[in-house]
Every structure is written in C-alpha cells, then in structure tokens.
Amino acid sequence: MPALRVAVADDSVLLREGLVRVLEDAGLTVVASFGDADALLAALPALEPDAVVLDVRMPPTFRDEGVRAAIELRRRHPRIGILLLSQYVEVAYAQELLAAGTGGIGYLLKDRVVSRDEVREALERVAAGGTVLDPEVVGQLMARRVDPLQSLTAREREVLERMAEGRTNAAIAAALFIGTGAVEKHISAIFAKLGLEEGGGDHRRVLAVIAWLQRGAAG
Secondary structure: OOOOEEEEEOOOHHHHHHHHHHHHHOOOEEEEEEOOHHHHHHHHHHHOOOEEEEEOOOOOOOOOHHHHHHHHHHHHOOOOEEEEEEOOOOHHHHHHHHOOOOOOEEEEEHHHOOOHHHHHHHHHHHHOOOEEEOHHHHHHHHHHOOOOOOOOOHHHHHHHHHHHOOOOHHHHHHHHOOOHHHHHHHHHHHHHHHOOOOOOOOHHHHHHHHHHHHHHHHO
C-alpha cells in the first residue's frame, strides 16, 4: 500500500519543519510544506495530496485563514482529507468547518497530540472520509450549544460524544463498559431521533454528530 501523501501549511518555521519530520517518521510522504494557506491552495492541483494539515491561524491576519482555506479546499477538492491543528479550541470555526457534514475533517489541539502514530492515524482517517475531533473540542462544542435533543438519554449522549471522537463501536463499548450490541442499539436510537435514514453507511455516524452540532448552533 503506497504511503499517504500529505501537504502541510503552518506559518511557524520550527513547527512546520518539526511536523514534516514527525509525519515522515510516521511513514507518510510529505509532498510539500508552506508558510501560508494561499500558497498551499495554489499548489494543490499539482501536488495531488491525499490529505493536508493546516494551522488555524496563519498570515496575514492570524485569525481564521486556516479555516477559510479548509472550506475553500473542500469546495475545490472534496476528496482531500483535512486536518486542522490549533493551540486553542476555536468553537465557531470548528462548527463552520463541520457544517457541510461530508466527513474527511479533523480538528486536533497541538498540545494534546502525544505521538506520531496519533497524527498518522488521524490523517489516515480523514483521508478515508472519516472525522477526527479532539475530546476537548467535542466537550466545548457540546457545552456551548443550546441542547435541542432532549430526547437523547444520558447513555446516548455518551455514545454520541465518543462517536464524535471517531471511535469504533468496539472502542465505545470498552470505554463505557458495555457490550457492542448495546452500543449498536444506542447508535440506532440516535440515528432515529436525529431523523437519519438507513442507507447512509458509515457517513451516518458523521452526520449524527454534525446534525447535533448544527441544530445546537441554530438553537
């Protein structure tokens, strides 16, 4: 299986070069690295990466350039996975990026990434169309929203939170000390309460989280 092809954008030279080294040590192929989002977007057609890693705050304003680039990247190249790295939980930006509900998105906090394997696994997941969210990001998104889903039980909320973290049914079962059959029943109940029809495949897991966050933001 060929190595995953990754492009990187971060304005900090030290962080950028360090990230490139981490990715290469993890067995990924870094096709290019950039100091700003515009340069990354301009070069993407020739690079053909499987995924990109973006800082949230980059030149010129150091506010939301990474998120703006991610949204534009998703519009132009929907098959490329996107992993945002940030020093902070940018709740509004995370909600905006997740709003499309299409998957292939990740949001991790730099200080909480503890191993190169974690970064590699996150990139593999978003490149395959999955979603990866740092538990702290999930927690703040949940705390900020106005809860429109009062019909969810406490256990269903726990399962949904771990779905947002990208865990498999088996991992959710282990974390909550319940059987995988129970997890499947909770997930089916969540899908039903969110009005997600059968036939969506794995993307229903992503849509369950996105629909929850979107409805909360709208409320």
